[in-house]
Amino acid sequence: MGLVAGLMTLITAVALAAVPRAKRAQSPTPLPAAQVAYLTSCGGCHGIEGRSAPGSVPTLRGLTGSFLCTPQGRDFIIRLPDVALTQLSDRRLTEVMNFVVFDLGAPVAGGEKASLYTVAEVARLRHHPLTDTGLTAYRNQVVAGLASRCRVPLALHVYAAPVTASR
Amino acid sequence: MKRLLVDNLGERLTRRLAGRLSRRSALARLGALLVAAPAFPLLPVQRARAADEGKGTDFSRAAQTDDNTACNYWRYCGIDGNLCACCGGGMHSCPPGSQPSPTSWIGSCINPADQRSYLIAYRDCCGASICPKCSCLGTDHAMPIYRPQANNHIIWCIGANTFEYHCSMAILVGLAE
Structure with missing residues (x-):
């Protein structure tokens, strides 16, 4: 009995020690969950690194942080239809938008004083999606508000609706 | 003091085990069980996840x-x-x-x-x-x-x-x- 138990212990210990080591050696580091959600929900059009085709899809990199210059701008990017109506949960959407604004979109207006979006804030704002508003005109109004308060990049003014075709 | 039925059963079971098993044998079994336990996922979520990983599309x-x-x-x-x-x-x-x-x-x-x-x-x-x-x-x-x-x-x-x-x-x- 002692021999059998010892053998079983040895086999189990070897198996437990060997499997994780083999996995660690082969696999790269997983991307953060917020970045994965950004890539699968937004990154195809807005670009893997937030850079997209100027004039077709708004570029995010280096620009979205400017929207935090005014309360209207801060609310606007959560109320955008494709943001507010996404299938992501409130918590995941909050993580994604903090990634989009504070990582991709830096520098952030307000610098270190700018606060992260909270789950409660995102949950409240996404209940008021901009679905019954002329979006381009409203965006121009928001950007004009930003420009009157902060120095915003020229690229923030560039926007045009994308065109699609089918195979 | 009056003893409960459960107490009597427990005592009888413990004495029977003590009579049939040596201390060394009991320790060996307990040791093997402790080491082998992590290899067998016990929680339903773990089992479901393990099944999913093997499933794919x-x-x-x-x-x-x-x-x-x-x-x-x-x-x-x-x-x-x-x-x-x-x-x-x-x-x-x-x-x-x-x-x-x-x-x-x-x-x-x-x-x-x-x-x-x-x-x-x-x-x-x-x-x-x-x-x-x-x-x-x-x-x-x-x-x-x-x-x-x-x-x-x-x-x-x-x-x-x-x-x-x-x-x-x-x-x-x-x-x-």
Whole structure:
């Protein structure tokens, strides 16, 4: 009995020690969950690194942080239809938008004083999606508000609706 | 003091075990049990997750990792189009005469080599007439046309100089989980 138990212990210990080591050696580091959600929900059009085709899809990199210059701008990017109506949960959407604004979109207006979006804030704002508003005109109004308060990049003014075709 | 039935049963069982098993034998069994326990997932969530990891999708179960000119290459689980790898291009490069679109749709495929899920960007090459080779259709994670962000039937030449479709690449973006 002692021999059998010892053998079983040895086999189990070897198996437990060997499997994780083999996995660690082969696999790269997983991307953060917020970045994965950004890539699968937004990154195809807005670009893997937030850079997209100027004039077709708004570029995010280096620009979205400017929207935090005014309360209207801060609310606007959560109320955008494709943001507010996404299938992501409130918590995941909050993580994604903090990634989009504070990582991709830096520098952030307000610098270190700018606060992260909270789950409660995102949950409240996404209940008021901009679905019954002329979006381009409203965006121009928001950007004009930003420009009157902060120095915003020229690229923030560039926007045009994308065109699609089918195979 | 009056003793309960449970107490009597417990005492009888303990005495019987003590009489039949040596202390060393009991310790050996207990030790083996403690060491072997982590190898057998006991919680339902763990068991379900282990089952899922082995399950994959229909595509991933038949996928291979060697030939990127075949439709069952693992990265093509969500592709709809003609493979650039068959048209003088590669997994990350367009054939001469065509340009990569700045937009794509991003899905995920399971790599049979490690059974893990990787993000794949399906990026079209545009600006040349269609390459009539290696037409493939994978549907993992693809959505209907009314959810265009994840639809693989759209010509993803949005933002390119022209909407003329040539072929599709499957670019590895990163490990999803």
